[in-house]
Amino acid sequence: MLQIQQIRADKDSIIDRILKIRKLDVTSQVNEIFDLDLKKRETQKTLDDFSSKMNIISSQIGDCFKNGDVDKANNLKKETTDLKDQIKSLKNTFNSLDNLIKELLYQIPNLPHDLVPPGKTDEDNQIIYSAETKNLMNSDLLPHWDLCSKYNLIDFELGVKITGAGFPVYKGKGAILQRALIQFFLNEANQNGFQELLVPHLVNETSGYGTGQLPDKEGQMYHVENDDLYLIPTSEVPITNIYRNDIIEENNLPIKHVGYTPCFRREAGSYGKEVRGLNRLHQFDKVEIVQITHPSESYNTLDQMVNYVEGLIKKLNLPYRKLRLCGGDLGFTSALTYDLETYSVGQNKWLEVSSISNFETFQSNRLKLRYRDKNRNLQLAHTLNGSALALPRIMASLLEINQFQDGIHIPEVLKPYTGFEKI
């Protein structure tokens, strides 16, 4: 959530920027917030004055009772009745203004960074690097779903039987390969200074708001109504929320975590070949890296994280490309996002395997995640996260590009983890 101070200071440039880069018009919401904020502060001033009067009278009454001056006390009591009503109604006004402002603030997306290209759809994303794919195309190559049934690696039908579409069952070497990838990603992250966490797969409503999934993506999460808990759509939610309401000493920054969890997404509205095979699932595995940094460091950190994830893809020998997301494609909470996509030779298309974002203070403001600076003042920290990596599409690309007459060859770096060299 944007800080109210930003809107007070410079609301027009916020409106401009979101319109120009994200192609989203928030004029009326921002102006309304601005006006309501004025009213809110006015209300607080009167409320404070009245409360102050009330406090003074109350303590006078206390003194009177101590001195046995009951008549005077009773007279003073009469004075308070009016005051009391006014305070009550001012408080109601204040609270409803406060809630209105919050609701509206929740609807304003993050301000895009200078590097974000303007644009509406994924066609406006900037391609920063792309592997050459011409030589890779070959109509004999099978898509991964065919490979999965040919070698009995993943059974999509079985998942339908026991749960529903989008919940595949991994079998035998398919399951082992999946586990090997997870282990590989976790070990690499550990070696790069990310502390590993194993976190809950369900979170409460507050956590959902903390990282911004709520209210923006309400319909995308599975909701357990009996206990009012949500299945996590990414481990970003539990990991970042660990630091909700926390104050971190400046010299403990940056904080670096890695976590593996399954992720659950309802993916309402998805259909057709977009959801074929491993392309889009309701439950999938992901290793996620999260960092909390000093504001002055967050963009360096973002670059490092992107480099790190690129390194993983390179070690797996997968052709990939790197995109800088345009305003329209940029997530609600993000200020700058890079996507990494690996090439699917069996489908002749790019698959998003990682999304790495800097949220600046957008999440930390909601989370009240702060650090204490050199002057002992509290400042909002910056939060970042990225997939490192999302398993299903890596699996898809990997199976497809390593298919040969004699089977599927396991990439060199994974052999120690799988214990076999070929499927």
Place this chain on the structure above:
RNA sequence: GGAGAGGUGGCAGAGUGGUAAUGCAACAGCCUGCUAAGCUGUCAACGAGCAAUCGUUGCCAGGGUUCGAGUCCCUGUCUCUCCGCCA
């Protein structure tokens, strides 16, 4: 799931209706050959003011009673103990 007890600042821990003691830790300043100690202040949110500063709020959350609530009442929630169930 049933019964009981409890939730107070970074931590520890007082406080049963009069406006949050005290200790430890941390930070800043002062003081003293050095160190230790000592003294003073700070340590949450919001608002007003150029500022020193001032006001309001804050004792798990939300309501209520009262001139006044950490304290009394109601609801929720979490923790602990006992019982039940269980990998």
